[in-house]
Amino acid sequence: MEITLAILKPSAVERCLIGEIISRIQRKGLVISGMKMMQLDEKILREHYAHLVDKPFFPSIVKSMTASPVVVMAIRGVEAVRVFREMTGVTNGRNAAPGTLRGDFCMSGQANIVHASDTVENAKTEVDRFFRPDEIFDWLPADVDYYYGPDELDN
Ligand code: ADP
Secondary structure (H helix, E strand, C coil): CEEEEEEECHHHHCCCCHHHHHHHHHHHCCEEEEEEEECCCHHHHHHHCHHHCCCCCHHHHHHHHCCCCEEEEEEEECCHHHHHHHHHCCCCCCCCCCCCHHHHHCCCCCCCCEEECCCHHHHHHHHHHHCCHHHCCCCCCCCHHHCCCCCCCCC
């Protein structure tokens, strides 16, 4: 199974959407392996958004991502990185498909409620960035045999 990072951004926390988002993640059959609320700062955002640090809108990203605590989640499943990325939808909520988190819950390209890791490699780095090893729990729900066929769970 893969593990991926979700951040429920201030635009989700401030709008009291976290329960709705967590519910959708669980109803899909993705497993929550770690979850906590934390206050981000510019230092961690410079690492997390290293590919955007030189963009003129980076200060605005820092402002919006530090406006309130966020909820960080490590979520596990077969092909979890791709599955959760597709559940999240494209960056701009106005262009995101209905049925995706961004498509259903936001109107913004910046205040787009959720971060989802984009590759398996980045997911590993990002989970390690936000969680200590002892904050990740290697458990599966009691009814996991109903989430997958017998030969799928080994992936
Ligand atoms: P994604 O979050 O879909 O992987 P990016 O990695 O390109 O997208 O961007 C990271 C985050 O930076 C976006 O989710 C969004 O909050 C913010 N962002 C991206 N592009 C812009 C922009 N042009 N103006 C303001 N904020 C942006």
